[in-house]
Amino acid sequence: MLGVEALPGSAAREQLCGRSPPSVPCARQRPPRRARQLEAAAAVAPERQASANGATASDGSAFIRPHLRELAAYTPIEPFEVLSQRLGRRPEDIIKLDANENPYGPPPEVREALAVMPFPNIYPDPETRRLRQALAELHGLPMEHLLVGCGADELIDLLMRCVLDPGDCIVDTPPTFTMYAFDAAVNDANVLTVPRRADFSIDVPGIEAAVAARRPKLLFLTSPNNPDGSLVAEADLLRLLRLPVLVVLDEAYIEFSEERSRVAWVREHDNLVVLRTFSKSAGLAGLRVGWGAFPLALISYLWRAKQPYNVGVAAETAACAALSNPGYLQRVRDSLVEERARLAAGLAGVPYLEPYPSAANFVLCRVGGGRDAGQLRDALAQRHGIMVRHYTKPELRGFIRVSVGMLAHTDALLAALAEL
Numbered sequence: 239m240l241g242v243e244a245l246p247g248s249a250a251r252e253q254l255c256g257r258s259p260p261s262v263p264c265a266r267q268r269p270p271r272r273a274r275q276l277e278a279a280a281a282v283a284p285e286r287q288a289s290a291n292g293a294t295a296s297d298g299s300a301f302i303r304p305h306l307r308e309l310a311a312y313t314p315i316e317p318f319e320v321l322s323q324r325l326g327r328r329p330e331d332i333i334k335l336d337a338n339e340n341p342y343g344p345p346p347e348v349r350e351a352l353a354v355m356p357f358p359n360i361y362p363d364p365e366t367r368r369l370r371q372a373l374a375e376l377h378g379l380p381m382e383h384l385l386v387g388c389g390a391d392e393l394i395d396l397l398m399r400c401v402l403d404p405g406d407c408i409v410d411t412p413p414t415f416t417m418y419a420f421d422a423a424v425n426d427a428n429v430l431t432v433p434r435r436a437d438f439s440i441d442v443p444g445i446e447a448a449v450a451a452r453r454p455k456l457l458f459l460t461s462p463n464n465p466d467g468s469l470v471a472e473a474d475l476l477r478l479l480r481l482p483v484l485v486v487l488d489e490a491y492i493e494f495s496e497e498r499s500r501v502a503w504v505r506e507h508d509n510l511v512v513l514r515t516f517s518k519s520a521g522l523a524g525l526r527v528g529w530g531a532f533p534l535a536l537i538s539y540l541w542r543a544k545q546p547y548n549v550g551v552a553a554e555t556a557a558c559a560a561l562s563n564p565g566y567l568q569r570v571r572d573s574l575v576e577e578r579a580r581l582a583a584g585l586a587g588v589p590y591l592e593p594y595p596s597a598a599n600f601v602l603c604r605v606g607g608g609r610d611a612g613q614l615r616d617a618l619a620q621r622h623g624i625m626v627r628h629y630t631k632p633e634l635r636g637f638i639r640v641s642v643g644m645l646a647h648t649d650a651l652l653a654a655l656a657e658l
């Protein structure tokens with residue numbers, strides 16, 4: 239950064255915009271509102287900035303951007319080792335049904351490929367060509383539409399960094415995946431909340447009204463939705479695609495449904511982005527690989543803004559190896575779908591639980607019968623070493639979400655629930 243600042247103006251701009259293709263104007267070349275804001279901020283003495291932020295000049299936190307001071311930290315899942323210590327159980331004695339992970343893991347080809355992985359000492363391919371080529375062939379669209387990230391999570395943030403100015407809006411439809419609202423807050427954007435109906439379906443007229451009133455830039459739709467597993471109907475998606483908003487369709491769990499993916503639709507809809515992941519059906523959550531299909535006019539900007547080496551050699555190697563065994567992926571998917579039905583039926587037989595229909599690898603349950611969902615979660619963890627997801631958000635108070643595991647996991651859970 240210092241090197242860039244030391245250059246005379248136009249050269250500095252070139253450096254900053256180094257990854258721009260010539261035809262597209264670089265944001266920094268149009269002296270923008272943001273640049274004026276930055277200049278104004280730079281003109282304020284550090285002490286004044288510090289006191290305005292409520293911290294002292296000697297305190298490193300004085301330099302934190304004001305909107306981040308109010309940000310509530312994302313609560314991630316506890317790592318296995320930490321959990322194992324807290325519960326006083328060996329990791330292999332814990333049944334982890336709280337993060338929609340895949341208990342079968344990836345095909346054996348993944349470990350084989352990782353064991354002989356060439357060149358871990360060399361930076362990875364910044365364009366993940368091998369993986370994008372394989373995905374393009376699998377999904378029948380040119381690889382130019384595809385971008386791979388360190389999980390779908392990275393792509394959500396990347397998209398927001400490219401699209402949102404501070405104060406811009408996104409539409410969120412809770413209860414849904416909480417990273418959309420979290421990343422919006424990190425990016426200093428506003429969240430327009432259009433709550434789902436009681437059956438967790440999206441409120442299409444409500445979204446249309448929000449778009450008309452506030453002109454948000456991004457609309458996040460999740461199909462199947464996390465945490466309930468409901469799908470977005472095709473007619474609703476088509477209707478929402480007519481709005482002047484960039485629609486991000488998150489299909490992290492699509493493999494577990496009977497729906498086909500809308501990945502290829504990005505060729506016809508220039509306001510559609512489809513996100514996918516290797517974390518769920520491919521069993522690679524720990525290696526962090528997600529990908530997205532984007533309209534061509536949009537993707538070139540994402541390439542410029544992404545970290546060059548965002549996907550490691552191990553992650554790309556593992557994802558390619560996973561794709562090399564579609565038969566395994568299909569068998570695991572079928573087992574989980576079959577187990578989902580058994581789990582849902584078992585949960586429906588527990589007098590104080592009401593499971594919701596799900597097209598994903600988890601089942602959401604309302605906890606009734608005068609029981610407290612948080613206490614139920616704690617009792618399952620402490621007495622039985624079974625982890626399920628519980629929520630503190632008001633719209634999900636009184637619910638737990640159970641990921642689909644193996645047959646033995648369902649049996650252990652149902653036995654524990656009968657005992658509690």
Ligand SMILES: Cc1ncc(COP(=O)(O)O)c(C=O)c1O
Binds near residue numbers: 415
């Ligand atoms: C709906 C949804 N999208 C995206 C993700 C994140 O996927 P990844 O592991 O690829 O970052 C999750 C993870 O739970 C999810 O539930």
